[in-house]
Amino acid sequence: MKTPFLILFxxxxxxxxxxxxxxxxxxxxxxxxxxxxxxxxxxxxxxAGVADPTGSGRGNVGxxxxxxxxxxGTNLGTGPWGELRAKPNDVFPAGAIDVPASSVLGVDTFTxxxxxxxxxxxxxxxxxxxxxxxxxxxxxxxxxxNGLSQGAKTLNTNWNSLAADTWHTLSLTSVLQETxxxxxxxxxxxxxxxxxxxxxxxxxxxxxxxDNVSVTVTTSAIPEPSVGVLGILGSLIFLRRRRR
Numbered sequence: 001m002k003t004p005f006l007i008l009f010x011x012x013x014x015x016x017x018x019x020x021x022x023x024x025x026x027x028x029x030x031x032x033x034x035x036x037x038x039x040x041x042x043x044x045x046x047x048a049g050v051a052d053p054t055g056s057g058r059g060n061v062g063x064x065x066x067x068x069x070x071x072x073g074t075n076l077g078t079g080p081w082g083e084l085r086a087k088p089n090d091v092f093p094a095g096a097i098d099v100p101a102s103s104v105l106g107v108d109t110f111t112x113x114x115x116x117x118x119x120x121x122x123x124x125x126x127x128x129x130x131x132x133x134x135x136x137x138x139x140x141x142x143x144x145x146n147g148l149s150q151g152a153k154t155l156n157t158n159w160n161s162l163a164a165d166t167w168h169t170l171s172l173t174s175v176l177q178e179t180x181x182x183x184x185x186x187x188x189x190x191x192x193x194x195x196x197x198x199x200x201x202x203x204x205x206x207x208x209x210x211d212n213v214s215v216t217v218t219t220s221a222i223p224e225p226s227v228g229v230l231g232i233l234g235s236l237i238f239l240r241r242r243r244r
């Protein structure tokens with residue numbers, strides 16, 4: 001009687017375990033289509049692809065400018081919140097992505113990941129003496145539910161906690177929430193890669209480099225079995241019958 005249970009277990013495991021990549025961008029091979037990769041950022045985090053200046057052999061990377069001045073050059077044209085979102089960003093909320101039907105809210109998880117490089121001459125404030133009254137600039141992962149800013153899942157990394165002139169791989173993994181702050185079922189998520197300039201005093205120039213961005217979600221809902229799965233199950237059943 002063990003074989004039927006084994007077959008059922010294999011069918012469930014093969015069908016149920018998996019993950020879906022919702023966003024990925026390495027400024028080389030992805031992020032080309034209208035729905036792939038990240039946007040160019042808002043005015044507080046203008047991002048462009050450049051040849052890797054760090055000597056790490058990465059090809060192209062994203063160069064982030066958080067202090068771009070207005071067109072007339074008179075003063076800063078940005079606020080403190082710089083952010084990169086998914087494309088297209090002309091939807092509402094900007095950068096929103098529908099939760100995959102195969103992901104179970106409250107069970108499955110999401111993972112946001114990015115490689116960050118801070119040059120020694122970054123335009124970010126890296127004052128190690130920053131206090132709660134004068135918070136240090138930081139990089140944030142933000143995951144919004146149904147586009148709402150309140151109740152979002154976040155992970156903040158202070159700039160002065162990251163060594164300069166080296167790549168850091170940062171990530172946030174958490175459960176896909178069932179409801180937003182208003183109690184409505186979550187139907188879409190908005191992942192944001194944020195560069196926060198607390199004092200909004202950054203100079204025009206390179207604040208950071210970013211690479212290998214990704215957002216993935218796990219999938220627990222059991223889909224229709226694939227041809228490969230059915231083939232494996234058929235072979236197991238055939239072998240069991242021959243042993244009788």
